[in-house]
Amino acid sequence: NAGVTQTPKFQVLKTGQSMTLQCAQDMNHEYMSWYRQDPGMGLRLIHYSVGAGITDQGEVPNGYNVSRSTTEDFPLRLLSAAPSQTSVYFCASGRGPGEKLFFGSGTQLSVL
Amino acid sequence: RKEVEQDPGPFNVPEGATVAFNCTYSNSASQSFFWYRQDCRKEPKLLMSVYSSGNEDGRFTAQLNRASQYISLLIRDSKLSDSATYLCVVNGRSFQKLVFGTGTRLLVSP
Numbered sequence: 001n002a003g004v005t006q007t008p009k010f011q012v013l014k015t016g017q018s019m020t021l022q023c024a025q026d027m028n029h030e031y032m033s034w035y036r037q038d039p040g041m042g043l044r045l046i047h048y049s050v051g052a053g054i055t056d057q058g059e060v061p062n063g064y065n066v067s068r069s070t071t072e073d074f075p076l077r078l079l080s081a082a083p084s085q086t087s088v089y090f091c092a093s094g095r096g097p098g099e100k101l102f103f104g105s106g107t108q109l110s111v112l
Numbered sequence: 113r114k115e116v117e118q119d120p121g122p123f124n125v126p127e128g129a130t131v132a133f134n135c136t137y138s139n140s141a142s143q144s145f146f147w148y149r150q151d152c153r154k155e156p157k158l159l160m161s162v163y164s165s166g167n168e169d170g171r172f173t174a175q176l177n178r179a180s181q182y183i184s185l186l187i188r189d190s191k192l193s194d195s196a197t198y199l200c201v202v203n204g205r206s207f208q209k210l211v212f213g214t215g216t217r218l219l220v221s222p
Binding site: 037042043045048102103104 | 143144209
């Protein structure tokens, strides 16, 4: 049972570099989301999607792009990495909005 | 006011103790409530959903108080393995988004 798969687990970037965090789920969930977790801040929603072709912004969307071309995949793109984007990133999916979420194992990102 | 608020703790309890956490939420129209457990910056894992009538899962009991807008989690007979951070989750002002509290840290000692 793969569930939600995130890659990579660790990444170090230099300021200004771009990269894509991958997220895939095999549970046929319509709802997918990206959170970041920083010490003392809890999990904050970056972007979410309620189905293929539909995305919307969360609490902290600036500096991130998403797309949802298939039900399974929901990549998160950092266009020009900044030190403020150093964080742990979690992808999560659920059957629908407001339903319980299942999380990937996270990506530890450091931007130097 | 934050949408979801929790006491960060830590709560230090001995094995076998009973411990309770509360979590307050600001959106009186919220319909979805959950408790998650998170270990050492690993991914959060669902502990239990919280239903209007309250619900129990083994040593864990969750309650919802809509009038006072809080949910609670009671852990009986604490085990060393219960040491973790417990996250309160509620759907916020936008029902499409689940909002996480910052978590309550529990430390169970021998």
